[in-house]
Amino acid sequence: MRCAVCNHKDSKVVDSRISNDGASVRRRRECEKCSFRFSTLEEVELLDLTVVKRDGARESYSRDKLVKGLEKSLEKRPYTDLAFQKLTNKIERDIQKKRRGQLTTAELGEIVMKHLKTFDKVAYIRFASVYRSFEDVESFESELKKLLKKKNTKTKKKSK
Numbered sequence: 001m002r003c004a005v006c007n008h009k010d011s012k013v014v015d016s017r018i019s020n021d022g023a024s025v026r027r028r029r030e031c032e033k034c035s036f037r038f039s040t041l042e043e044v045e046l047l048d049l050t051v052v053k054r055d056g057a058r059e060s061y062s063r064d065k066l067v068k069g070l071e072k073s074l075e076k077r078p079y080t081d082l083a084f085q086k087l088t089n090k091i092e093r094d095i096q097k098k099r100r101g102q103l104t105t106a107e108l109g110e111i112v113m114k115h116l117k118t119f120d121k122v123a124y125i126r127f128a129s130v131y132r133s134f135e136d137v138e139s140f141e142s143e144l145k146k147l148l149k150k151k152n153t154k155t156k157k158k159s160k
């Protein structure tokens with residue numbers, strides 16, 4: 001790992017810490033030339049995963065696309081960077097659990113919606129409206145009713 005100050009090619013790891021969710025490792029490093037200390041974050045990267053689009057086109061999985069889609073659905077919603085990172089890691093963990101070289105956009109969308117539903121209901125509805133291509137108010141209203149029905153069921157169970 002190159003030093004951020006002097007660009008020397010060698011640094012040594014001084015300390016390593018695994019994140020609470022086990023999805024990443026934070027390493028404290030020290031440059032062997034100028035002794036500058038800096039941190040790096042190591043995460044699992046999904047490689048060799050092909051996403052099959054609705055029209056049959058294929059493209060490589062892109063974490064950036066996932067992040068942009070999540071950010072769009074969470075626009076102007078309250079969340080922390082750490083919570084967002086955990087959400088992204090959980091989604092990617094579910095993708096990895098499929099243990100396949102390819103995934104359809106439908107499968108990917110369902111995984112994202114499953115996690116958004118528990119993370120932020122408004123973001124879930126935003127994502128679902130684009131992903132499921134709601135054509136009219138009735139289909140949008142139907143999805144809202146499903147969400148409200150589940151919320152009311154949980155509320156009743158807690159009050160008993």
